[in-house]
Amino acid sequence: DTARARAAAEEVTTRQRAEILERVRQELSEKEAEISKERASLEALVTKLKQAEELLPQAQTKIREIEGQLRSAEENLDQAENGKSSAEAERTLADSRLQAVRERAAGEAEACLKAWTATGRNGAYALWPSLKIREGYETAVAMALGPLLDGVMVDDLEAMAQTLESGEEGPSGFLISKIPAGTTEGAGPEGAANFIESAGGWEPVLQHLLAGTCIAENWDQAKELSRQRPSAVVICRDGRMISGRGWQRRGKIRGTRPGRSEVEAAKEKLSRAEQSVADAVHRVDQARREVERLKSELITARDPCTRLCRRKSAAARRRPPGWSRRLSFTRRSRPKKFPRRSG
Numbered sequence: 001d002t003a004r005a006r007a008a009a010e011e012v013t014t015r016q017r018a019e020i021l022e023r024v025r026q027e028l029s030e031k032e033a034e035i036s037k038e039r040a041s042l043e044a045l046v047t048k049l050k051q052a053e054e055l056l057p058q059a060q061t062k063i064r065e066i067e068g069q070l071r072s073a074e075e076n077l078d079q080a081e082n083g084k085s086s087a088e089a090e091r092t093l094a095d096s097r098l099q100a101v102r103e104r105a106a107g108e109a110e111a112c113l114k115a116w117t118a119t120g121r122n123g124a125y126a127l128w129p130s131l132k133i134r135e136g137y138e139t140a141v142a143m144a145l146g147p148l149l150d151g152v153m154v155d156d157l158e159a160m161a162q163t164l165e166s167g168e169e170g171p172s173g174f175l176i177s178k179i180p181a182g183t184t185e186g187a188g189p190e191g192a193a194n195f196i197e198s199a200g201g202w203e204p205v206l207q208h209l210l211a212g213t214c215i216a217e218n219w220d221q222a223k224e225l226s227r228q229r230p231s232a233v234v235i236c237r238d239g240r241m242i243s244g245r246g247w248q249r250r251g252k253i254r255g256t257r258p259g260r261s262e263v264e265a266a267k268e269k270l271s272r273a274e275q276s277v278a279d280a281v282h283r284v285d286q287a288r289r290e291v292e293r294l295k296s297e298l299i300t301a302r303d304p305c306t307r308l309c310r311r312k313s314a315a316a317r318r319r320p321p322g323w324s325r326r327l328s329f330t331r332r333s334r335p336k337k338f339p340r341r342s343g
Contacts, residue, residue, distance in 0.1 A: 055304075059301065059304055062301050063298065063301050063302060066294060066297055066298045066301055067298065069294050070291065070294040070295065070298060073287065073290045073291045073294050074291055076287045076290070077284070077287035077288060077290075077291055080280065080283040080284040080286075080287045081284055081287075083280045083283065084277070084280035084281060084283075084284050086280075087273065087276040087277040087279075087280040088277055088280075090273045090276065091270070091273035091274055091276070091277050093273075094266070094269045094270040094272075094273040095270055095273075097266050097269070097270075098263070098266040098267060098269075098270050101262055101263055101266045102129065102263055102266075108150035108171070108173050109126040109127065109128075109150050109151060109152045109173055109174075110126065111171035111173070112124070112152045112160070112164060112171050112172075112173040112175075113125075113126060113152065114171075115163055115164060115170060115171055116152075116154075116160055116163055119163055121159070123154060123155035123156060124152055124153070124154040124155070124160060125152070125153045125154075125200065126151075126152060126153075127145070127148060127149070127150075127151040127152065127153050127176060128142070128145070128149050128150075128151075129263050130153065130199060130200050130202070131196050131198075131199050131206075132196070132197045132198040132199070132261070133195060133196055133197065133261075134195045134196075134197055135261075136237060137195045137215060137237055138261075139237065139238060139239040139253060140192070140195065140215045140235045140236065140237050140238075140239065141192060141195055141196060141215070142239075143235050143239050143241060143249075143253070144192040144210055144213045144215070144233075144235055145209070145210070147174060148174050148176065148209060150173060150174060151173070151174035151175070151176045152173050152174065152175050152176065153176045153178065153202050153205070154175055154176065154177070154178075155178055157175050157176075157177040160175055161175060176202075176205060176209070177205070178202065178205060179205075188214075190214040190215060190216065190225060190234075191207075191210065191211075191213070191214060191215075192210040192213040192214060192215050192235070193206050193207045193209075193210040193211075195215055212231060212232050212233060213232065213233050213234075213235065214229065214232050214233070214234045214235070215234070215235050215236075215237070216234055216235070216236055216237075217236070217237060218236060218237070219236055219240060221236075222234040222235070222236050222240065222241075222242050223242060226242045226243065226244050227244075229244070230244030230245075231244060232244065238253060239253030240253065
């Protein structure tokens with residue numbers, strides 16, 4: 001009996017030891033698999049860390065380049081907006097100058113034209129701004145026209161006259177009909193009308209209005225022409241006048257009001273100013289689009305750089321879990337004591 005008991009005890013002890021060894025082998029296998037998995041994970045992290053360290057400087061360099069381009073584009077935008085403001089101010093000034101030149105050129109005819117256009121009708125034109133005069137003879141032609149310098153050429157003279165006379169405080173002016181009264185004899189090449197190069201179809205009327213008025217180059221020629229044509233009024237280029245009826249206009253003649261050439265020059269300046277504004281607006285639009293493009297490109301460049309920085313920081317901080325863990329088969333996992341052998 002004692003031998004059988006001893007044999008049974010040894011069998012139990014052997015079985016317990018075998019179970020413990022099997023459990024230890026299993027835990028070792030699990031730990032080896034875990035360590036292998038963590039080692040692979042660590043190697044992947046190391047690879048990503050190296051990639052991040054290689055790509056991060058390139059991404060940062062690209063970001064700095066884009067930031068420099070963006071600063072330059074913003075400066076260009078500021079310059080373009082300043083140029084636009086200057087161009088708009090110049091356009092406003094050119095428009096004001098054109099309006100002033102037109103009013104000065106039209107003279108008293110401006111009030112008549114405003115009253116006429118207020119009725120919704122057209123067919124009326126200020127005489128002086130409509131004339132294209134041979135260069136250098138503006139003063140002489142203006143003197144030849146006299147009070148008609150403020151005249152209004154109108155298709156329907158009676159209708160305009162009724163408009164001007166309809167109110168108690170209406171304007172007054174010289175109205176010129178498109179149909180000349182009577183016939184006009186030729187004044188020769190010295191005739192004042194011959195120094196008007198164009199008048200918008202009103203040339204026959206001007207031939208009649210300026211009949212009996214001649215233009216000379218200088219005072220000596222004017223006196224000679226006056227002796228030849230006693231009934232004519234002769235005007236020098238500088239504005240001095242002489243008549244066979246015994247009167248003269250002498251002295252320094254002040255410059256005449258702006259004419260068609262000045263109005264056209266003011267229109268040209270306004271046109272250039274408007275073109276400058278259009279160009280400035282185009283440059284501003286281009287600069288804004290460039291700024292928006294670079295901002296979008298900067299955001300696109302910063303995203304991967306931020307991810308790389310985070311990846312690098314995470315990889316540097318991370319430690320493979322489980323490396324410092326102790327195996328579970330510690331002293332506590334072992335039986336407190338094996339059964340003693342009997343005998």
